[in-house]
Amino acid sequence: MSVTIKDIAKLAGVSHTTVSRALNNSPLISEETKAKIKTIAAELNYTPNYNARSLVLDRSYNIGLFFSTIHEGTSSSFFYEVVRGVNHIVHKEFKLIVSGIDDYVDFHSINRKHFDGIIVMSQSTKDDSFIYNILEKNIPLVVLNREIQDAPIMNILSDDRNGAYKAVEYLIHRGHKKLAIIEGKKGFKSAQERKDGFFQALIDHNITITKDFIVEGKYDSESGYKAMKELLRLSDTPTAVFCSNDDMAVGAMKAIAEQGLKIPDDISLMGFDDNVFSPFLSPALTTVKRPVEEISKEGAKKLLDLIHGEQVTKEILHINTRLQIRESVGRMKVMD
Structure with a gap:
């Protein structure tokens, strides 16, 4: 049988109302009494009955x-x-x-x-x-x-915009000037912020914005795969691609491999988010850590x-x- 508030009250020598208040950090109960009651509750492995507490305290928990x-x-x-x-x-x-x-x-x-x-x-x-x-x-x-x-x-x-800016700036510092972006899901604020950061970095470094290098994605691997296929069909392909999240970068990796190309020898790839799998891809994905x-x-x-x-x-x-x-x-x- 599970331990109840009444069991704790008996051992502590107080009313069950006092126990309930103590466990909910009520200011009406002294710190000494709270500590005593919480110690007993811990020793008994007391688990709160949320349904009962919600009825008494008018809370859902x-x-x-x-x-x-x-x-x-x-x-x-x-x-x-x-x-x-x-x-x-x-x-x-x-x-x-x-x-x-x-x-x-x-x-x-x-x-x-x-x-x-x-x-x-x-x-x-x-x-x-x-x-x-x-x-x-x-x-x-x-x-x-x-x-x-x-x-x-x-x-x-x-700060997604600044994160994207730094990512693209890193690509530029590595000598890349033909830069493409696979955008995030249309209508999502994060997608717009990352796109804005991408463009601002190009503008600040006098890099030409190429319309064909701007491709829509949906934040999933499949859309990254399709977008990368579209970029690789161009007569003049980008040397580096900024993917607006890591999931799309995974799809892009598959498309690049199917084309018989190697990352980063033939084309460089940048992600965003730093998902748990990103360090374990082959090659490990350079990306932006979003906390x-x-x-x-x-x-x-x-x-x-x-x-x-x-x-x-x-x-x-x-x-x-x-x-x-x-x-x-x-x-x-x-x-x-």
């Missing part, structure tokens, strides 16, 4: 983690890192419910009865109606991955602060990207 979509444009590695980061912070106190915004016809079930707080991993302005619906219902909210400028929301995101798990952990910490009534400054927090130099980018040979 659920945290919602919502993606713009989990069907298209959200890679498995990105999804995994986000969920792992958030769950690492909240799992001791809350159940994590993961879903896609596009799974909902309406937002009637998104309320304080079902969620104590919500994290939105936002990719598109299409998410705005969902975000404003949460704000109207006064549910504690943190938005990751996309900047929301006209609302008092805690935003945490990576997805760090962003997710920080977002979860801020959300818990909001739920617990702590003062949180509603601000936009950028977490820096960094270049991961490996084997997939070569130096252009100087022609005699």
Whole structure:
């Protein structure tokens, strides 16, 4: 039989209400009593009954983690890192419910009865109606991955534009002037930021922007494969390709290999994200480290602060990207 709050109360010599308050860090209970009760609970391997606690405290003990979509444009590695980061912070106190915004016809079930707080991993302005619906219902909210400028929301995101700029600048410093881009999913803010960084680097270094070197992708391996095939069919092919995420870079690698070409001898390849598999590709992928798990952990910490009534400054927090130099980018040979 599982241990209950009443069992802990008997051993501690206090009421079950005191135990409940102590385990929820109530300011009404002294630190000494809290410590005593938590020690007993740990020794008994007490596991909270969330359903019972929610009835008593009028809380669900659920945290919602919502993606713009989990069907298209959200890679498995990105999804995994986000969920792992958030769950690492909240799992001791809350159940994590993961879903896609596009799974909902309406937002009637998104309320304080079902969620104590919500994290939105936002990719598109299409998410705005969902975000404003949460704000109207006064549910504690943190938005990751996309900047929301006209609302008092805690935003945490990576500096994708600067990351892409540094990646392309590295390619230029390695002697590449014929640079192509496989774009991310159309309508996604991250795709636009990376594209802007790509273009700005070319402009700043007086590199010609070639229209045929700009190819659409969808953030998945298949679209990277098709886009790379399209680039390789050109009469004048690029010497280096910037892929807007690592999944598309994997598809591009397959297309290059099928053409009988070698990376980086014949063509250089740059990714973005630094997925868990990127160092183990052959050749290992040079890419931009996007701190997805760090962003997710920080977002979860801020959300818990909001739920617990702590003062949180509603601000936009950028977490820096960094270049991961490996084997997939070569130096252009100087022609005699």
